[in-house]
Amino acid sequence: xxxxxxxxxxxxxxxxxxxxxxxxxxxxxxxxxxxxxxxxxxxxxxxxxxxxxxxxxxxxxxxxxxxxxxxxxxxxxxxxxxxxxxxxxxxxxxxxxxxxxxxxxxxxxxxxxxxxxxxxxxxxxxxxxxxxxxxxxxxxxxxxxxxxxxxxxxxxxxxxxxxxxxxxxxxxxxxxxxxxxxxxxxxxxxxxxxxxxxxxxxxxxxxxxxxxxxxxxxxxxxxxxxxxxxxxxxxxxxxxxxxxxxxxxxxxxxxxxxxxxxxxxxxxxxxxxxxxxxxxxxxxxxxxxxxxxxxxxxxxxxxxxxxxxxxxxxxxxxxxxxxxxxxxxxxxxxxxxxxxxxxxxxxxxxxxxxxxxxxxxxx
DNA sequence: AATCCGTGGTT
DNA sequence: TAACCAAGGAT
Numbered sequence: 001x002x003x004x005x006x007x008x009x010x011x012x013x014x015x016x017x018x019x020x021x022x023x024x025x026x027x028x029x030x031x032x033x034x035x036x037x038x039x040x041x042x043x044x045x046x047x048x049x050x051x052x053x054x055x056x057x058x059x060x061x062x063x064x065x066x067x068x069x070x071x072x073x074x075x076x077x078x079x080x081x082x083x084x085x086x087x088x089x090x091x092x093x094x095x096x097x098x099x100x101x102x103x104x105x106x107x108x109x110x111x112x113x114x115x116x117x118x119x120x121x122x123x124x125x126x127x128x129x130x131x132x133x134x135x136x137x138x139x140x141x142x143x144x145x146x147x148x149x150x151x152x153x154x155x156x157x158x159x160x161x162x163x164x165x166x167x168x169x170x171x172x173x174x175x176x177x178x179x180x181x182x183x184x185x186x187x188x189x190x191x192x193x194x195x196x197x198x199x200x201x202x203x204x205x206x207x208x209x210x211x212x213x214x215x216x217x218x219x220x221x222x223x224x225x226x227x228x229x230x231x232x233x234x235x236x237x238x239x240x241x242x243x244x245x246x247x248x249x250x251x252x253x254x255x256x257x258x259x260x261x262x263x264x265x266x267x268x269x270x271x272x273x274x275x276x277x278x279x280x281x282x283x284x285x286x287x288x289x290x291x292x293x294x295x296x297x298x299x300x301x302x303x304x305x306x307x308x309x310x311x312x313x314x315x316x317x318x319x320x321x322x323x324x325x326x327x328x329x330x331x332x333x334x335x336x337x338x339x340x341x342x343x344x345x346x347x348x349x350x351x352x353x354x355x356x357x358x359x360x361x362x363x
Numbered sequence: 364a365a366t367c368c369g370t371g372g373t374t
Numbered sequence: 375t376a377a378c379c380a381a382g383g384a385t
Contacts (some may be wrong), residue, residue, distance in 0.1 A: 032381090033381070034382095035381090036371095036380090036381040036382095037380095037381065037382045037383075038368090038369085038380060038382055038383090039369090039370080039380065039381075039382095040371090040372085040379090040380045040381080040382080041381070042372095042380095043370080043371070043380085044373090044381085054376090074372075075369090075371090076369080076370075077368085077369025077370040077371090078368055078369055078370085078382085078383090079368080079369075080368065080383075080384075081368095081382090081383085084383080084384090093366060108383095108384095109382095109383070109384090110383085111382055111383045111384080112383085113381080113382060113383085113384085114381090114382075114383085117381080131381050131382075132380075132381070132382080133380090133381060134381090151384095152382085153382095178381060179381095181381085181383070182380085187378090187379065187380085188373085188374080188378090188379080201373090207372050215378090220376085220377080236371075245367075245368080246367080246368055246369080246374090247368090247369085297375095298369095299369085299370080299371095299377095300367095300368080300369060300370090301367065301369060301375090302367060302368075304376090347369075347370090348369070349373085
């Protein structure tokens with residue numbers, strides 16, 4: 001018999017205070033649940049507070065400009081979440097949220113977990129709420145020989161959770177299971193001595209807690225990139241990542257991703273030229289890559305980028321460029337003053353370059 | 364169905 | 375430093 005009451009009692013004494021637990025309005029729960037996807041609660045707090053202050057309601061969000069709203073998501077990562085939020089906001093503008101998990105699941109960016117969480121927390125629907133935390137707790141309690149991802153998406157897990165849902169306070173129970181995974185039944189160094197489930201936990205009873213859940217390793221690819229800082233009349237050239245699969249609609253300095261280290265400057269210049277504007281002479285771009293500013297590495301989800309940042313000792317001017325009738329800037333390119341760099345949403349790698357430029361008196 | 368999508372903190 | 379991790383979803 002699963003000790004549901006012990007878990008609920010534990011939760012009532014030990015639950016952490018979060019801003020999204022103050023009120024249970026569907027809008028706030030939705031925003032918090034999306035922000036919490038694959039993101040630790042402590043990191044979400046400041047983002048959530050600023051977001052709710054600026055966009056306190058569904059309608060205020062639906063009326064917002066995408067680029068301004070994206071600034072409030074900058075730094076959280078997995079930006080598809082942001083685009084899903086905006087799509088859903090406009091879809092629901094002037095309407096009310098659906099209350100059934102099945103319908104919530106159809107909203108952009110609202111998957112099985114988030115739909116169940118909203119339905120349970122806000123609308124008190126009796127549904128299984130399964131996230132990574134729950135999967136880990138289950139893997140240990142029942143000694144399931146699978147990875148968290150496999151457990152979470154296995155339909156049998158849903159039936160398992162439904163079978164242990166208590167008759168009363170099932171919404172609190174679901175939240176407690178998540179909280180237990182986050183605070184006690186952690187991946188590393190779980191606090192089994194403080195766990196209300198320990199006495200009947202299969203992994204704990206067999207002293208094999210660290211074995212669960214199973215993990216599958218994956219190799220990380222490497223990518224080498226070169227950024228060209230192009231400055232003209234004290235403005236920096238930026239490119240907006242339109243129609244890209246990652247970092248969609250965010251801004252960056254002209255960057256060329258290549259898969260070999262030590263690509264020739266000529267080849268890099270050519271690659272950058274194609275992004276910036278087709279008609280810039282290669283000779284000119286070569287002049288733009290005369291001085292290496294610094295280099296750094298940045299880890300993305302499935303690859304690690306080794307980035308070199310280059311700049312020029314040659315100062316361009318509008319006058320000089322406009323004399324070339326062949327000069328044409330790409331549609332997604334803008335020259336931006338230093339002070340305005342912070343008004344554009346940047347990914348972490350571009351933001352790192354931005355910090356470098358802002359910290360320096362000049363390039 | 365396997366793969367991709369970010370980031371900052373921890374080990 | 376490299377590897378791993380944290381309240382998933384979409385294709």
